[in-house]
Amino acid sequence: MSAPPTWDQYMAPALTVLSDGEVHRARDICNAAADLLEVSAEERLQTIPSGQLRYQNRSLWALSYLARAGAAERPVRGQYRITDAGRQLLASHPDGITEKNLRAFVGDPDASHTYYALKALEGTTHDANGAGTTPEKTAELDPIEQIDLGIERIHATVAGDLLSRLHAGDPAFFEQAVLDLIMAMGYGGAEGTATRTQLSNDGGIDGIVDQDALGLSRIYVQAKRYALDASIGRPEIQAFVGALHGNQANQGVFITTARFSKGARDYADSVPTRVVLIDGTRLAALMIRYGVGVQVKQTVQIVEVDEDFFE
Structure with missing residues (x-):
């Protein structure tokens, strides 16, 4: 058969x-x-x-x-x-x-949002030559490694879907999703709050996370739905730093569905203000990790012999 x-x-x-x-x-x-x-x-x-x-x-x-x-x-x-x-x-x-x-x-994963199509197909396990895991190589993996590889491929598929959904939604939804993620990560504490600013007059700040009940410690957030294949450069990060200074803030997070250029990352690392850059790849990974916009479809239990029972 x-x-x-x-x-x-x-x-x-x-x-x-x-x-x-x-x-x-x-x-x-x-x-x-x-x-x-x-x-x-x-x-x-x-x-x-x-x-x-x-x-x-x-x-x-x-x-x-x-x-x-x-x-x-x-x-x-x-x-x-x-x-x-x-x-x-x-x-x-x-x-x-x-x-x-x-x-x-x-085609070229750096040329468009098809990055996730390739990642889902190839998995994230690579050999010494940088080649993706093929079906033949998968057969050489032990059962646990095959499960891990399968989960990686599923996560890559979900990550691509998440970014597509976020990019297709309206700006207000994206900004709220970003604030939900930051709160899910534990920022804001037990009594903190996350507030989305008015779209028409946000002053370059899309959201504010108060990490304590009195708002003495704050994280300022900018959330931008750029095209999935776009590259955000230094000027956008400079504008965000300027908005932070205008609010007498010393820390902020810039989150996007796109990616950051080397110039943007170098600038963020060089300024005294603490600026964290989260691109589309990391955004999707964090949403999956902290359960924002996703739900558990199936739980797999892996068992082994209980040696204490037989002793």
Whole structure:
């Protein structure tokens, strides 16, 4: 009996289903792709430990990666449509799209927000030559390492989604999300507060975190939704430092969905005022770590033999 199709084997059939240019529901795409792959009725009943059907899980991952790579788009939640780039990808690989093909299709991670598409595909484990972990190398990992690698890839996928959602929302929502994160990290203490300033007259400060009930210690925050592939330079950080001085403040946090240039980071390190720069990569990682904008979907327990019991 042959092995069931892997998640990447679902990519070409999924794009084939979408090639009519219409918007399709994810479940319909999964079923149609399974038909093209000739997945048997028996295989369609197989489940993964969470209880989800294996073929649906794998086909949904394929759709997720295709959307992240720009080969498909999601006009509304749970529905997909092929893009022009997706048509080109399918035309280039009509007999099947591999994970390696998709990485090559995504392109330069520094050129756009597709950084997270590559990171989700490759994981964050690299060998001595800097190469990403391939399926062949994954087989060489012990079970715990494979779990860790899987979690890293899931986090990379969620991180990309978080930044896309934050960038698509309105400025007020982003600023409040940033303040929620700072409070979740423990700043503000038991009696502290976080206040978002008025959008029309914020003076270069988007939020203020009082770390004590009297407001004697404050953190000033600037939160900017720049394009995910943008680079924030020194002038923006200089303006933020000027806003801090205008408020007689000696510490501030500049948080963005984009990234900072070397000049911006060097300037922040050189001024007496304590300025912490948090780019999109670190922002997403912190939101996942402190549970802001995410929820736990599944908890995995790893057991070992209790030696004391047998002694």
